[in-house]
Amino acid sequence: MTDDDFVGMDSETHLFRAGRRAPPVVCVTWARPSGRKGIEVGAGARRLVFASLERALSGGPVLAGHSIAYDSACWLATWPDVVTLLFEAYERERIVCTKVNEKLLDIAEGTHFEEPGRGRYKLGELVKKHLGIELEGKGTLQLQYGELDGVPLECWPREHVDYAVNDAVVVFRLLAVQEARARTMQYSLPDAAFQAAADFALFLTTCRGVRANGERVEALLADIRAKKAVLEKKLVAAGLLRTQNHRDGIPTLHKSVGKMRELVWDAHGEDSPRTPGGQPQTDRVTLEDLDDPRAEDWNEYSGLEKTEGSFVLKFLEAVSRPAHPNYNILVNNGRTSSYGDEHGGFNIQHIARMPGIRECLEARSGCALAACDFDTQEMRTWGEATSVIVGRSVLAERYRQDPHFDPHTAFAATLLGISEEEALARKKAGDAEFKLWRQNSKPGNFGPPGGMGVDGLIRYARSYAGLKWRDVENCAGCRMGRSSTSRDHTCFAARVRDTWFRQWPEARGYFAHVGSLTDSGSGTQVQLYSGRVRGGVTFTDAANGYFSGLAADASKRALWRVTRACFDPSLASPLLGFRPWAFIHDEAICEGPEERAAEAAEEMRRLMEAEMQKFTPHVPAVASPQLYRAWSKKAEPVRDRGGRLIPWEDRATAG
DNA sequence: GGCATTGGCGCC
DNA sequence: AAAGGGCGCCAATGCC
Numbered sequence A: 001m002t003d004d005d006f007v008g009m010d011s012e013t014h015l016f017r018a019g020r021r022a023p024p025v026v027c028v029t030w031a032r033p034s035g036r037k038g039i040e041v042g043a044g045a046r047r048l049v050f051a052s053l054e055r056a057l058s059g060g061p062v063l064a065g066h067s068i069a070y071d072s073a074c075w076l077a078t079w080p081d082v083v084t085l086l087f088e089a090y091e092r093e094r095i096v097c098t099k100v101n102e103k104l105l106d107i108a109e110g111t112h113f114e115e116p117g118r119g120r121y122k123l124g125e126l127v128k129k130h131l132g133i134e135l136e137g138k139g140t141l142q143l144q145y146g147e148l149d150g151v152p153l154e155c156w157p158r159e160h161v162d163y164a165v166n167d168a169v170v171v172f173r174l175l176a177v178q179e180a181r182a183r184t185m186q187y188s189l190p191d192a193a194f195q196a197a198a199d200f201a202l203f204l205t206t207c208r209g210v211r212a213n214g215e216r217v218e219a220l221l222a223d224i225r226a227k228k229a230v231l232e233k234k235l236v237a238a239g240l241l242r243t244q245n246h247r248d249g250i251p252t253l254h255k256s257v258g259k260m261r262e263l264v265w266d267a268h269g270e271d272s273p274r275t276p277g278g279q280p281q282t283d284r285v286t287l288e289d290l291d292d293p294r295a296e297d298w299n300e301y302s303g304l305e306k307t308e309g310s311f312v313l314k315f316l317e318a319v320s321r322p323a324h325p326n327y328n329i330l331v332n333n334g335r336t337s338s339y340g341d342e343h344g345g346f347n348i349q350h351i352a353r354m355p356g357i358r359e360c361l362e363a364r365s366g367c368a369l370a371a372c373d374f375d376t377q378e379m380r381t382w383g384e385a386t387s388v389i390v391g392r393s394v395l396a397e398r399y400r401q402d403p404h405f406d407p408h409t410a411f412a413a414t415l416l417g418i419s420e421e422e423a424l425a426r427k428k429a430g431d432a433e434f435k436l437w438r439q440n441s442k443p444g445n446f447g448p449p450g451g452m453g454v455d456g457l458i459r460y461a462r463s464y465a466g467l468k469w470r471d472v473e474n475c476a477g478c479r480m481g482r483s484s485t486s487r488d489h490t491c492f493a494a495r496v497r498d499t500w501f502r503q504w505p506e507a508r509g510y511f512a513h514v515g516s517l518t519d520s521g522s523g524t525q526v527q528l529y530s531g532r533v534r535g536g537v538t539f540t541d542a543a544n545g546y547f548s549g550l551a552a553d554a555s556k557r558a559l560w561r562v563t564r565a566c567f568d569p570s571l572a573s574p575l576l577g578f579r580p581w582a583f584i585h586d587e588a589i590c591e592g593p594e595e596r597a598a599e600a601a602e603e604m605r606r607l608m609e610a611e612m613q614k615f616t617p618h619v620p621a622v623a624s625p626q627l628y629r630a631w632s633k634k635a636e637p638v639r640d641r642g643g644r645l646i647p648w649e650d651r652a653t654a655g
Numbered sequence B: 001g002g003c004a005t006t007g008g009c010g011c012c
Numbered sequence C: 001a002a003a004g005g006g007c008g009c010c011a012a013t014g015c016c
Helices: A042-057 A068-078 A080-091 A098-109 A123-131 A141-148 A158-185 A192-208 A214-237 A257-271 A284-289 A293-317 A377-390 A394-401 A407-416 A420-428 A432-446 A454-463 A486-503 A506-517 A539-567 A594-615
Strands: A006-013 A025-031 A037-041 A062-065 A095-097 A241-245 A251-255 A326-328 A337-339 A367-374 A523-526 A533-537 A579-583 A587-593 A623-628
Touching (some): A006 A042, A006 A141, A006 A158, A025 A158, A037 A042, A037 A158, A062 A068, A062 A158, A068 A080, A080 A192, A098 A123, A123 A158, A141 A158, A192 A326, A192 A539, A214 A251, A251 A293, A257 A284, A284 A454, A367 A377, A377 A394, A394 A407, A407 A420, A407 A432, A420 A432, A432 A454, A432 A486, A454 A486, A506 A523, A506 A539, A523 A539, A533 A539, A539 A579, A539 A587, A539 A594, A587 A594
Antiparallel strands (some): A241 A251, A523 A533
């Protein structure tokens, strides 16, 4: 590695806090492989950043940093006019991140995992692991740079200068180790710079943060607590809730899982469904089968506890100041993840869809949320994957014939033994029975592509929100009915799976290929188009990987395009001034002035479809925009007479 | 008592 | 031959 290849960079900043996740820059350091290095503050730091980006764009060294998305966001916050240069540098793959690289390499090796809260990918940990160096000053010196802002460099304590410069030095030393690792694996990290760009986009999303409506949160909390109080009386009487003295002396109620296990055992004995650890299972589906009011109360109580603890209490903190959901750019299958922290952040990718929950989060005053999600994204990417791997895909052909093809209606028609024309007519007429069949056919389309078997399909169908196969009547040859148990579903599930294989004949060839990858138990998968590698995959990992990873790549590209349009004035996009607000796998949501939101959402659709189309050349890409003030899963696109999008209003919470 | 693991469950 | 995957988080329990 020479000075022409890379320059390691790092920034020290003021402390971040709620509402300021990208604080002002205090100093910027740089280091070259040859040993040259330096530190700049104030106007010098600004000149360094601009010059480094300009050089990178004109064939000079690529900028490398650890979590450089953070540095980039701080540069942008401190010097807003760096925006076009910065986005252009990311776009042209002139910025890379050693944290992203490390994850990509670990995933390729099959050794990627994250120990919760352990910071396995922090600079200090990686430097210790790969360079055998213990970095001094993390958590102490690092927190003191705010006090040095404005102080001339010659007055800085030596250790503060050395600490900052050293971070830039270890970055390119780490990069050298990563390049060597990549060489041994014969892996060129083809999407490293792109993942770094998407990481920047996601960090900007975190910076924006989300606000909650205090009245809605309070009302929801009161409602939950009232419902809990009613159930508590009954569950205490049944011995399923016990009081325990907390150490501060306040007695609190706790569920007695042991007692619940006894009820399951009483009902099923040796035949009880078991957890992997061998205990009688107490999940929702098992308890529903008990047909015991105590178990019903338990299920309802558990749901309320989950809603209160995981969602509503988090929203409470977002009432008086923004909360900042965090994102992780890369997990094993190529997707992102989201997580909470001690600063009031939370995992925004698992907020319940149940009406009333998401609605607590809303746009700031004068703003609307412009949202756009991909239509049946993973069905389309499976169609793409089978087109490429098998050479022919009925599913892809159907999408090409009709970009708005509905695979669930088609599959339900086959299951029911009726024609697609009749199915479509019944769907259009609002036929309730057909609607139920369509809903019940979804697990059949979602599960089997990932290699799901009959038992798995039953479990999936029974836990699928708002769906119960026991409600499917008239299943010839089955004993399906209101009192059916999980075993009675086997016949239906087997029929669903067989029908699925007939519906999409490309499935045989797909699984043959996936099986050949993993013949020896585990194998290596190369992602279509992006070339990202994942090692140590099992059959089901690989079966899922092709379509979920492809969808993830497309969605991240789409988010990048949307984010750049929001920030970079040189694009003069209708999205300019809007800010990405959330990213939920197949959906992007931006926040911005209500009066421009319609055009913004339409532009999101255009950009997202264009990006997705690059990843599914055999299948048309379709995305749907919509507007709302409060987040909701119930929302639908609403247009005025002129066809212009207007914000969707929830009848339940309007007024 | 505090930390680690398990079971369950929310999302896609 | 057969085979859902990916997360993060909470409460209860297990363990030292």
